[in-house]
Amino acid sequence: GQNIDQPTEMTATEGAIVQINCTYQTSGFNGLFWYQQHAGEAPTFLSYNVLDGLEEKGRFSSFLSRSKGYSYLLLKELQMKDSASYLCAVKDSNYQLIWGAGTKLIIKP
């Protein structure tokens, strides 16, 4: 079966750095997405990786290793507004998205 694993919850301190891991086992691979979802709101797109390596976008970076079925989202200089759930999703061989359950990130002052 297809599976996406990410930690359920993480806690970090304002101003610090946090890494959210995602491992996947899917039927084929056509890209990996990270979305941010604030409580009670819709998911919004953060990043997309299809080749191995690091994609940097401001305070957020996303890394992919296809051979290991592994990705991480790195958030730097954490702000209180970064408190949200972070969803990892993989496009399979049919171009359908398989979603992880999400990681709830709690930022403490």
Added chain:
Amino acid sequence: NAGVTQTPKFQVLKTGQSMTLQCAQDMNHEYMSWYRQDPGMGLRLIHYSVGAGITDQGEVPNGYNVSRSTTEDFPLRLLSAAPSQTSVYFCASSYETSGANVLTFGAGSRLTVL
């Protein structure tokens, strides 16, 4: 640009009632989809459409119907509501499904079935 508009935002139904969740997008996206989101689980695909007149089932289609008569609209119908359908529903669209096409989500519809 309104993006993806979903209505209603909240709805309470009794078991056995039917209702339609509306979804409209103004981005000329070919691909539209409905997801449900439950605590502790990833988003699960209910139905999707790759263009007007074309619909297909996702992972959890039972108890739901869809139609796509226009590019803009993709309503989701609950035929006979059950408590197991209590969930938050999201409509999402993208230009197409391949590659880096990013889903744009509606604000969500919170449904409670008593």
